Amino acid sequence: MIKNENILIRLPNISDLEDIVSINRISLPENYSVAHFVELINSWQDTSCVALLDNKVVGYILMRIVGPGFFTLNKSQKSKGHIISVAVLPDARRKGIGIKMMKFVMEKAKNIALVNEITLEVRESNYEARNLYKKLNFIDEKVLKQYYSDGENAILMKLNL
Ligand SMILES: CC(C)(COP(=O)(O)OP(=O)(O)OC[C@H]1O[C@@H](n2cnc3c(N)ncnc32)[C@H](O)[C@@H]1OP(=O)(O)O)[C@@H](O)C(=O)NCCC(=O)NCCS
Numbered sequence: 001m002i003k004n005e006n007i008l009i010r011l012p013n014i015s016d017l018e019d020i021v022s023i024n025r026i027s028l029p030e031n032y033s034v035a036h037f038v039e040l041i042n043s044w045q046d047t048s049c050v051a052l053l054d055n056k057v058v059g060y061i062l063m064r065i066v067g068p069g070f071f072t073l074n075k076s077q078k079s080k081g082h083i084i085s086v087a088v089l090p091d092a093r094r095k096g097i098g099i100k101m102m103k104f105v106m107e108k109a110k111n112i113a114l115v116n117e118i119t120l121e122v123r124e125s126n127y128e129a130r131n132l133y134k135k136l137n138f139i140d141e142k143v144l145k146q147y148y149s150d151g152e153n154a155i156l157m158k159l160n161l
Pocket of ligand 1 (some may be wrong): 027028052081086087088089092094095097098099100121122123126127128129132133135155
């Protein structure tokens with residue numbers, strides 16, 4: 001758990017579902033079904049987070065882990081983290097919440113799932129988010145042509161932990 005001033009970052013649980021779905025709908029064109037969010041929260045609770053500002057949930061990150069290390073006892077095999085969705089409510093932006101949540105899940109990935117690489121896709125035009133990831137040393141790995149349903153390219157970004 002990270003707590004400073006009025007911002008708290010913690011693991012999500014199913015009681016955060018309504019807030020997560022609402023933040024997603026407000027912030028992003030990529031909207032999953034409620035059932036899919038339930039599945040994501042239940043499956044990836046240990047490597048995801050929510051952010052609270054003044055005790056209200058204002059942001060979330062959902063990160064899944066792929067690779068053998070997470071599912072087997074062979075801890076020598078490294079896994080990869082894949083960030084599925086990141087959002088902060090408009091009124092809560094530019095307060096450092098995005099950075100704090102990213103650092104929280106990066107730490108969880110490293111310590112819980114022995115992840116040595118995190119990837120994510122971001123819209124080519126989304127400079128706010130691309131700046132956030134660059135600040136955390138993610139690099140542009142490649143362009144994924146017409147990745148989104150409206151035809152926009154994605155940038156696949158990668159961080160070696
Ligand atoms: C991207 C997003 C999560 C950032 O959250 P945030 O809490 O505002 O981020 P932070 O306050 O921690 O900002 C961290 C850095 O990101 C970059 N950044 C964030 N917002 C920015 C903006 N409007 N313009 C330029 N850079 C921006 C800056 O480098 C910033 O550091 P700085 O404030 O020291 O300049 C938020 O804007 C958001 O939810 N956007 C809509 C959903 C989205 O695009 N999700 C990502 C999909 S891949």
